[in-house]
Amino acid sequence: MAPQEWILCLWLFAMGCCIGSFLNVVIYRVPREKSLIHPGSSCPHCGQPIRFYDNIPLVSWIVLRAKCRRCKGPISPRYFIVELLTGAVFLGLYLIYFHTNVWPSLHVEGAWLVYLIHIILLSAFIAASGIDLELWIIPLSICWFVTGVGVIGSAIAGSIISPQVLKEYFILPVASPGTGALALGAAVGLSIGWLLLRMGILRRSYESAVAEDQEQTVTEKANGAVPVGPGPFEEPQFNHRLEVLREVVFLAPIVICSVAAYKVLGPSGPAGRWWGGLFAYPAVAGLLGSMFGYFVGCAAVWVTRILGTLAFGKEAMGLGDVHLMGAAGAVVGPIMVVIAFFIAPFFGLGWALFQMFFKKIRQIPYGPFLSCAVLTVMIFHDWILNRISLVFVR
Numbered sequence: 001m002a003p004q005e006w007i008l009c010l011w012l013f014a015m016g017c018c019i020g021s022f023l024n025v026v027i028y029r030v031p032r033e034k035s036l037i038h039p040g041s042s043c044p045h046c047g048q049p050i051r052f053y054d055n056i057p058l059v060s061w062i063v064l065r066a067k068c069r070r071c072k073g074p075i076s077p078r079y080f081i082v083e084l085l086t087g088a089v090f091l092g093l094y095l096i097y098f099h100t101n102v103w104p105s106l107h108v109e110g111a112w113l114v115y116l117i118h119i120i121l122l123s124a125f126i127a128a129s130g131i132d133l134e135l136w137i138i139p140l141s142i143c144w145f146v147t148g149v150g151v152i153g154s155a156i157a158g159s160i161i162s163p164q165v166l167k168e169y170f171i172l173p174v175a176s177p178g179t180g181a182l183a184l185g186a187a188v189g190l191s192i193g194w195l196l197l198r199m200g201i202l203r204r205s206y207e208s209a210v211a212e213d214q215e216q217t218v219t220e221k222a223n224g225a226v227p228v229g230p231g232p233f234e235e236p237q238f239n240h241r242l243e244v245l246r247e248v249v250f251l252a253p254i255v256i257c258s259v260a261a262y263k264v265l266g267p268s269g270p271a272g273r274w275w276g277g278l279f280a281y282p283a284v285a286g287l288l289g290s291m292f293g294y295f296v297g298c299a300a301v302w303v304t305r306i307l308g309t310l311a312f313g314k315e316a317m318g319l320g321d322v323h324l325m326g327a328a329g330a331v332v333g334p335i336m337v338v339i340a341f342f343i344a345p346f347f348g349l350g351w352a353l354f355q356m357f358f359k360k361i362r363q364i365p366y367g368p369f370l371s372c373a374v375l376t377v378m379i380f381h382d383w384i385l386n387r388i389s390l391v392f393v394r
Helices: 003-029 059-063 077-099 112-135 140-157 163-169 177-198 209-222 240-265 272-278 282-312 319-332 334-359 367-379 381-393
Strands: none
Touching (some): 003 077, 140 282, 177 282, 240 282, 334 367
């Protein structure tokens, strides 16, 4: 590499470590419902504000020997790990995308936009995974942020990267008139479902006095009022099958509106010609493609959650996982997010066996393994598409 490339690599790693330092703030403050801006960083043990020279990513943790300068309280190794991991992701993804042939179709003008969107997603997923590992929850605000980035990024991508390249190689989500109609219908159905919830016509699943008590316990645990144990909280008593059927009712408008929109706007629908003409605009195809990826990502987990809960009588997967994969689908598209969903169990298998045999816990925080699977399909994007093409050609 040229000298300027080495400087860029060093800058990306340093920038990633700084972002990792911010992610540590997100991991600590978001579940505790604290501001990310004010007050400044302070020691969680003595409350002393942290000086700027004690807040240098990686370096300060090593120099202070993982202890507060004032009270000598321990500083969790999570801070160092998250900073190092984020720096490695920033640098590693850049080298893989632009200095190897692992993803050759990405070697096009404007590919920096894909890199930017992907590191935003992975940074957010690092924060979500850190929270999930500690508190067994995935804040929806993080998922919505990534979804927004995916939708906006896909909408503007056609003005930066060749629309033909985007469509041919699925570098970012691009909808056809058919999938675009499904996405639009699903969005209308989702709006109807939320409106019915707001009006009190539908009830949220797992919404009861017991659930409110559990939510209070989560808050107390996050604030340190109760000890942080190795596993989830004691589950309240629910009729899980009944609760998940409430979710089926909530999802019904999404399915109905999707089918209706496809009938009207699809290739053979009465408004199909007019609708298809809109896809000459890359912004329309990109925006609806990202939306379709979002709904497919949500559906992959939500269907598993519903069927698993109905079959076993216990909550199969968390709704946080639904939103996490929806956010991933908004960025990597419908094909890749489904593949990621089926790859994730292989990442979780070893952890699950360890938990079962050594900690006697049968549940696992699934967010980190979904995140690893999303990273995998990002890196091996072209290899996966080539294998899919070979299967369909045969």
